[in-house]
Amino acid sequence: MSVRIEGLTVGYGRSSVLRDLDLTISDGEILVVAGPSGCGKSTLLRAVAGLLPIVSGQVLVDGVPVRGTSRDRALVFQDDGLLPWRSALRNVELPLALQGVSKVERRERARGWLDRVGLAAFERYLPRELSGGMRQRVQLARTLAQGPRLVLMDEPFGALDARTRGAMQELVVEVLRETGTTTIFVTHDVDEAVLLGDRVVVLGAGEVDVRREAILAAVQG
Ligand SMILES: Nc1ncnc2c1ncn2[C@@H]1O[C@H](COP(=O)(O)OP(=O)(O)OP(=O)(O)O)[C@@H](O)[C@H]1O
Ligand SMILES: [Mg+2]
Structure with missing residues (x-):
């Protein structure tokens, strides 16, 4: 874009x-x-x-x-803005669900992006169980999973x-x-x-x- x-x-x-x-x-x-x-x-x-x-x-x-x-157009803030009660995987899935992406596909896409940012092993972790850098990576995965053309x-x-x-x-x-x-x-x-x-x-x-x-x-x- x-x-x-x-x-x-x-x-x-x-x-x-x-x-x-x-x-x-x-x-x-x-x-x-x-x-x-x-x-x-x-x-x-x-x-x-x-x-x-x-x-x-x-x-x-x-x-x-x-x-x-x-x-x-996706905006990424300094503060990670993850939902504390949702696991890393379910945080990445959330915007996809809001876009109406099917359950199977959003899980696959979310997993793919978590893997890409090096967090495949942490998909079940809650934000508070992750370090600041890991939370930033979840946020990045969540943003990119939506396929924005402008970040x-x-x-x-x-x-x-x-x-x-x-x-x-x-x-x-x-x-x-x-x-x-x-x-x-x-x-x-x-x-x-x-x-x-x-x-x-x-x-x-x-x-x-x-x-x-x-x-x-x-x-x-
Ligand atoms: N919601 C708001 N209501 C009123 N004034 C605001 C609001 N947000 C920012 N401002 C004012 O607008 C100006 C620019 O703010 P902005 O947040 O864009 O700066 P910035 O360059 O991002 O600064 P920083 O590097 O500290 O993040 C500041 O004078 C600030 O006081
Ligand atoms: Mg600023």
């Missing part, structure tokens, strides 16, 4: 957070959005997801203006330790590349931006080179 953001102004109530923003993301590309806390990264993702009313301008997904949420990730690995974060980054890049999923990935972390991004945009400073120094300079203004 390709995304074109044209003259986008969005905000909350009377105050606008993003003003007249232009941005394009090509099909299959991973775009990293960085910038200081409060600059509007999450707001941008909410607008693309269709969760915020657009004041002016537009967000076009494959040329069609976004008017609300869609199954094609919006809001600092999904912010709460993980360095090692787990590294493993998750590798896995995410591998899966996103393999499935050709268009991605907007928000992060504070400059190393993560360099590792994941085909392109990097710093809100307020525009597109920057995918190099550590260039990103640091832009983030620090």
